[in-house]
Amino acid sequence: xxxxIIGSGSWATALAKILTDKKHSIHWWIRNxxxxxxxxxxxxxxxxxxxxxxxxSLLTISPDVKEVVRNSDVLVIAVPSAFAEESLASLNPxxxxxxxxxxxxxxxxxxxxxxxxxxxxxxxxxxxxxYFAVLGPCHAEEVAAxxxxxxxxxxxxxxxxxxxxxxxxxxxxxxxxxxxxxxxxYAAVLKNIYAVGAGMAHGLDYxxxxxxxxxxxxxxxxxxxxxxxxxxxxxxxxxDDEEDPLTHRKTPNYAxxxxxxxxxxxxxSLYSRNRTFGNMIGKGYSVKSAxxxxxxxxxxxxASKCIYNINKSVDAAMPLAETVYxxxxxxxxxxxxxxxxxxxxx
Numbered sequence: 001x002x003x004x005i006i007g008s009g010s011w012a013t014a015l016a017k018i019l020t021d022k023k024h025s026i027h028w029w030i031r032n033x034x035x036x037x038x039x040x041x042x043x044x045x046x047x048x049x050x051x052x053x054x055x056x057s058l059l060t061i062s063p064d065v066k067e068v069v070r071n072s073d074v075l076v077i078a079v080p081s082a083f084a085e086e087s088l089a090s091l092n093p094x095x096x097x098x099x100x101x102x103x104x105x106x107x108x109x110x111x112x113x114x115x116x117x118x119x120x121x122x123x124x125x126x127x128x129x130x131y132f133a134v135l136g137p138c139h140a141e142e143v144a145a146x147x148x149x150x151x152x153x154x155x156x157x158x159x160x161x162x163x164x165x166x167x168x169x170x171x172x173x174x175x176x177x178x179x180x181x182x183x184x185x186y187a188a189v190l191k192n193i194y195a196v197g198a199g200m201a202h203g204l205d206y207x208x209x210x211x212x213x214x215x216x217x218x219x220x221x222x223x224x225x226x227x228x229x230x231x232x233x234x235x236x237x238x239x240d241d242e243e244d245p246l247t248h249r250k251t252p253n254y255a256x257x258x259x260x261x262x263x264x265x266x267x268x269s270l271y272s273r274n275r276t277f278g279n280m281i282g283k284g285y286s287v288k289s290a291x292x293x294x295x296x297x298x299x300x301x302x303a304s305k306c307i308y309n310i311n312k313s314v315d316a317a318m319p320l321a322e323t324v325y326x327x328x329x330x331x332x333x334x335x336x337x338x339x340x341x342x343x344x345x346x
Contacts, residue, residue, distance in 0.1 A: 001167065002027065004072025006065060006087060008035060009296070010048040011104055012078035014140035017049070018168050020058045028061045029068040029087075036061045052144040066090055074100045074164070076134075077116065080297040081107030084116060093124045101126060102153075102164060103133045106188040107299035108306040115185050128156055132164050133181060135188050137262040138173075139271040146172040152258035154178040154185075176257060183226050184258050190225065190321065191263040192300035193307060194218035196278035197324045197341075198267035200334050203282020215267050217345045218320055219260055225307075225316040226259075274300040281327065282334050304328055319344045 001024075005016050008030040019026050030036050038046040039061060043053045062068055069075060069091060079087045084105060103116045112119065117133075120126040132155040142149050151173055155161035158179050165175035178184055194215070201211055266272045277298035280290040287301065304325040311318055323341055326332040 002071060002073045003076065003167070004068045004074070005029065005076045005078060006068065007076075007078035007104070008032070008045065008048070009078065009080070010140035012076075013045045013049045013052060014138075014143035015076055015078055015104060015134070015168075016059075017052045017054070017143060018170060018173055020054055021170050022167060023058070024167065025058045025060070027068045027071045028059055029063070029065045030061055031063055031087075033063055036063065049140055049144040066095060069095050069099065072099065074102060076102045076104055078104035081105050081116070081299060082110050082297065082302055084109055084119065088123075091124065096120075096124045096126050099126075099130070100160075100164070101131045103131065103185070106135070106185075106192060107303050108189055108310075110302040110306060113306040113309050115182070117181070117185075128181070129160075131155070131181070132161055133185050133188075134164075134168070135184055135258050135262065137257055137265040139265070139269060141271045143173070148172050148174065150174050150176060150257050150261075152176045152178050152184065152256075154181045154258070156181055178256075178258055183229070186226060186229060187222060187259045188262060189299070189303045189307065190222045191266045192274045192298070193304045193321050193324050194222070194263060194300075195266040195272050195274035196281070196298065196300035196304065196328070197320060199272075199275035199278025199280070200282035200324070200327065201278075201338065202275070203279040203284075204334055204338055206338070211267070213345050214320070214341070215264065218267070219263055220346075221316075221318055221320050222259075222263065225311070225314065225318060225321075228314050228316045274298045277301065278324075287328055300324070301328055 003019055003024050004027040005012055006029045016026060016028060035046055040056055043056055044050050105116050108115060109119050117128055117131045132153055135152045138149040138151055151168055153161045153165040153175055156179055158177055161177050165177060169175050198211060201214055266274060273296050277290055277294060307321055308325040320341060323337045327334050327337045
């Protein structure tokens, strides 16, 4: 099976490391030719996860996305959601025929307010059965350091999702399988919004006691949205079947790593770019200045607007996510916004 990776940021680099550690040769699309030359010469990405070194004999790197797609059976798409359309613009439906897609995007396409699978289906006729999502909780920096991490692979075909996951299982990566393909993606989008809010709270000098209540309420709010959206596995403590006789794992529910676990780590971890972005907003940075200072994309920024738009039809109670949106997009003062949040938490 030939793997291709579209993207060159931290998460794309981490996934490239995992695949090459499994001795897979990969085709890798990197737009910047200087970055390609540096990686080929010095064996690491000059801008992201520079501590991760590669066996360059396993890398075929190209600035031509059509070439990477043509030479791959499975495409891992790991660009920020805001750049997904631009990155794939030169491709046509024929380029994707027979290809499997693994989305490593944890966001919605801004302007369209849709998940990547809907865009690929509309634009390139890619069916959902050929689409998988890889999710956390997993920070790229810990992958680079080879600290034990968990990846969740979701797809409507459990057997096919298990096959995809097998190529990413290493001594430091454990994989979990899930078939709630839409629910897990929306959970990944929402946790980034709540992590921006957690960062704001830190920047506003709220303490751990407040943050624990905030995250608990965020988890409840997320579950309410997912349930109204028709997501599965929302009830904590209930499982569809008995445990798997081989792995002894229970079937996943909302307490599983891909839902609650990813929310927790994204809100708490110092590696979280969404938390970092929110912290800067809480300290008084403008959105633009915080973005320039970080030089990385915080998916929660665009996601807050997308979810705000989507929720007009879903009509879930989302005062936390709505307040984060209004602080970021409608110039509500963070202190005033969090006074509102204080009053709605239970």
